[in-house]
Amino acid sequence: MTAGDSGGGARVKSAVRTVELLEYFAGRPGMHSLAAVQEAVGYPKSSLYMLLRTLVELGWVETDTPGTRYGIGVRALLVGTSYVDGDEVVAAARPTLDRLSDDTTETIHLARIDGTNVVYLATRQSQHHLRPFTRVGRRLPVHSTALGKAILATYSDEQVRTLLPETLPSLTGNTATDREKLIAELHRVREQGLAVDHEENTLGLRCFGVAIPYRTPARDAVSCSVPVARLTPAHEQMIKGALFDARDRLTMATRRL
Incomplete structure (x- = not known):
């Protein structure tokens, strides 16, 4: 040398x-x-x-x-802020995130997969007094969030096995800690087009998420978080419909990226 x-x-x-x-x-x-x-x-x-x-x-x-x-x-x-400010997906998603926030009145997130985590790129806070608090830059395990599961559902089973260990860390008693059980859940997410976090990351909070399909597999997703104390069947159905509409809008907004 x-x-x-x-x-x-x-x-x-x-x-x-x-x-x-x-x-x-x-x-x-x-x-x-x-x-x-x-x-x-x-x-x-x-x-x-x-x-x-x-x-x-x-x-x-x-x-x-x-x-x-x-x-x-x-x-x-300063560097983290410049990343978000200069990201084309974040810029393209702003009108849709605003509309989704107005339609649901709940907390909205845009996040990106980073290894075995998702990182929050944008948030819209709920209009209600009882609401979750999330900041841009927060990292959460991909397997315990609706955002992460929506993204993982666009991966093949083998890609998920390569990415995640057999035993996954538990954040609450509801977190899926077995990789194969998670993969089985991802099959259902693919069929339904929507992922659900059943208090797997935070007790008392349920989240619904959809992937943005401008890449295959996806790297970004959008979600809506709702305290279970305020979640009625009618409100849940409205949120799911609003998320599907947001996914369609985001697909159009990011089609050239």
Whole structure:
């Protein structure tokens, strides 16, 4: 290996560590000690400290007054916001999300699959006092959400098996934790064109989701979340109809993307 190759490899390693650090902080809000970060990422303490100090100077990581604890910095917010602001699907979906919010009066989400999670790209808050709170950038397991299941239903069974482990993490007592049972449910989702989260992510909250088919398999979906205390059979049917209408509108809005 030449000196130039070695330097190039070192730069790649440093880039990987930088991304891993930012993802560590993004997934764990708050401030963390150097020891806690080192235990989680496993980097040598001296090189980890130097990398953290560099990221602090650049604004990607913040530190407390004594300089002993670290957390995600404001520049990460700027990059995340620019991703959403520049996304063509988010822009194309805005009128439909507004209309779906008005039609249902409930909380609306647009999300994208990212590995074994879905990430929220846009939300419209419910008009009711009793409502779920969701922020843009939130990540949830793909198997426990109506959004995720709607997207997974566009995958083949083998693609789902490749993506997900045999045993899935449980968020509530209703979460499907067996991959094969989830796959059987995805067959029904394909037939019905709509996925349901039966309090699998949050107790007391039911969600309905449809995939946006501008790609195959899909990567985005839209959903409507409703507290079960307010969900009547008539309201459920109205929401499902509104979601199918939104899917058709989004299919047209994203057909050239």
